[in-house]
Amino acid sequence: EIVLTQSPGTLSLSPGERATLSCRASQSVSSSYLAWYQQKPGQAPRLLIYGASSRATGIPDRFSGSGSGTDFTLTISRLEPEDFAVYYCQQYGSSSWTFGQGTKVEIK
Amino acid sequence: QVQLVESGGGVVQPGGSLRLSCAASGFTFSSYGMHWVRQAPGKGLEWVAFIRYDGSNKYYADSVKGRFTISRDNSKNTLYLQMNSLRAEDTAVYYCAKRAAAPSYMDVWGKGTTVTVSS
Numbered sequence: 001e002i003v004l005t006q007s008p009g010t011l012s013l014s015p016g017e018r019a020t021l022s023c024r025a026s027q028s029v030s031s032s033y034l035a036w037y038q039q040k041p042g043q044a045p046r047l048l049i050y051g052a053s054s055r056a057t058g059i060p061d062r063f064s065g066s067g068s069g070t071d072f073t074l075t076i077s078r079l080e081p082e083d084f085a086v087y088y089c090q091q092y093g094s095s096s097w098t099f100g101q102g103t104k105v106e107i108k
Numbered sequence: 109q110v111q112l113v114e115s116g117g118g119v120v121q122p123g124g125s126l127r128l129s130c131a132a133s134g135f136t137f138s139s140y141g142m143h144w145v146r147q148a149p150g151k152g153l154e155w156v157a158f159i160r161y162d163g164s165n166k167y168y169a170d171s172v173k174g175r176f177t178i179s180r181d182n183s184k185n186t187l188y189l190q191m192n193s194l195r196a197e198d199t200a201v202y203y204c205a206k207r208a209a210a211p212s213y214m215d216v217w218g219k220g221t222t223v224t225v226s227s
Contacts, residue, residue: 092211
């Protein structure tokens with residue numbers, strides 16, 4: 001089973017700053033099979049990025065994804081107040097889906 | 109609009125059983141695979157199970173294999189999760205999620221239903 005490790009665990013930033021979140025896989029992951037989700041307290045996750053770099057419908061262009069192989073990155077170019085949340089990466093392989101443990105982006 | 113609504117959660121004793129339901133609307137349910145994903149209190153997301161659009165194939169996380177069964181009734185636009193031999197560590201919010209056009213991710217999620225396993 002592929003393990004996804006996200007870092008940092010918590011990111012303390014101010015609105016307007018740039019956020020860079022990392023997701024590292026224990027084995028190579030096809031870029032087509034890497035996604036990112038946002039989850040706010042008390043809410044269901046929301047799809048942000050699929051195929052490592054494609055934004056889901058309605059997602060602002062301040063969110064971008066990149067990476068390949070074992071290293072993937074979610075970047076939020078300028079944090080808006082509504083972006084403070086927990087972010088999860090997720091991969092698919094061999095009829096199994098796994099999530100990273102999450103990165104919390106909190107207001108500094 | 110596309111909507112998923114889970115139900116059936118509650119408090120159950122260890123070793124007990126529970127069946128969750130997920131009612132789908134706003135899309136052609138019979139054309140899409142469906143997932144169950146759970147989240148223990150204060151923890152991250154854990155994929156639980158997947159069923160293909162026609163029910164022909166089912167896949168499970170090792171943590172639930174042999175205890176949980178995913179199924180669907182396309183005539184009722186409803187997804188199910190039968191949970192048997194429940195353990196304290198199964199306590200979580202259970203979400204149903206729709207498979208996207210590609211198999212690798214989930215593009216629509218329900219709001220979840222809470223399962224508590226406690227004596």
